[in-house]
Amino acid sequence: MNYPVLTIVVPCYNEEEVFQETSKQLTQVIKELIDEHLISKESNILFVDDGSRDRTWDLIEAETNQNIYVKGLKLARNVGHQNALLAGLATASKQADCVISIDADLQDDIRAIRTFVEKYWEGYDIVYGVRNKRDTDTFFKRTTAVAFYRLMNKMGINLIFNHADFRLMSKRALEELLKYKEVNLFLRGIVPLIGFPSTKVMYDRKERFAGESKYPLKKMLAFAFDGITSFSVAPIRFVTLLGFLSILLSILIGGYALIQEWRHHTVSGWTSLMLSIWLIGGLQLLGIGLIGEYIGKIFKEVKKRPRYAIETDLYTKEAKQSSPAPKTSEN
Incomplete structure (x- = not known):
């Protein structure tokens, strides 16, 4: 039986404090899913370094050399979370049958990944990770987030309430996503436009494992404004x-x-x-x-400038090295 190849895409920006733990926990998830015959042995984790200024890429590179499940992708400069995530999804789509995106801070519950894969087996092309509640957020963040989702829905923009970028997408859903060429990228609004069979998986969001949030108030407001102006007049x-x-x-x-x-x-x-x-x-x-x-x-x-530039690709490079050499005919 052919099991699907799963790639977990993890955008990283200055995540040296949390990287080792994230790699450890996600590797354990991959091993368990392989043992349960839910995914292929060729499944892996793709860490995308979004122009980090700390030792994040050095850690990714070192982990790639000692962990068969870890791959790395280094972008030439910082292009932002959404473009870094898209770079990882586009790269993973070349080999994976399904892709799960998750942030590196371990706030999203990795135990939900198993449920994501089960939903994929049931025939869903897109599985959204949706938070049960927002108890870990401050009052201001919680209130403004609810107001944002309501405003977007009022304007006719179909967003999944309390969903960020923790989701599973099948290969064909990824191929459709990559047809959207806009530079002003807002994946939370684009993915629901694809229209393939989808479902939700509820989970409880945790506190950040280590390090500082990469989305302070200023960035959150800019992200929300970009989302509104990218999808509505x-x-x-x-x-x-x-x-x-x-x-x-x-x-x-x-x-x-x-x-x-x-x-x-x-x-x-x-x-x-x-x-x-x-x-x-x-x-x-x-x-x-x-x-x-x-x-x-x-x-x-x-x-029409490119949204990102890849400096080092340890994902497709590894795949090319491990693929059998073409046979030559003997004269």
Whole structure:
């Protein structure tokens, strides 16, 4: 019986503090799944170094030499979590029958990986890891995350609630994903667009094993804004609506001013004038800023620059070395 080749893709950026433990735990998961005849013996873990400035790549390279299940992919520079993840998925799709993506911080429950594979055997092409609750988050992060998901759904963007990038994808689902060529990458919004059979696996998220979070407030807000503007023109329409309402309000205020003029009740009002200027000026700047954001995204798309560059590939290189040499005919 042919068992599926599984590759676990792990994006890494300055993860030297947690790498050894992550490698140890994921290797144990791979061994157990092989022993249970759920995946092939050729299954592996692909660590993607996203231009780390610490010893992350040195650790990956060393682990590759002593652990048959660990492979490495080094990007030439830091390109961000989503592009690093895509680089790993694209590389793994060349050999794997299914791929699981997971962050290196061990917050996602690795015990759910077995359930992912079982769902794959049941015929699902995409399996989403969904958090049961957000108890480990701060009140602010929990509140803003819920607001973000609700806002995205209101705008017609189909996101899986409480799902990050912990998921399984089959080979054919990966092939469809790689057809999406946009530079402004938001995988959580793109994957549901594929439309293949999918399901959810619930799990409890844990505290980070070691090191610091790579998504502080500033990055989270930027990530959320990118997600909104990459999938919807609703913000521009909202500003258009505000402009329309502002025009109506101006007409009403203008009519009131004319009536007061005819009745000779006009009084010079510095406060009202300044408030009007600030309000209209603020709306104009907001509108210009949003339009600029969309134009900036168009600017990035039309240049069609590569999303990442691979400096060292210990994944396909290992596969080529282990493949049998072609037979030559004897004369």
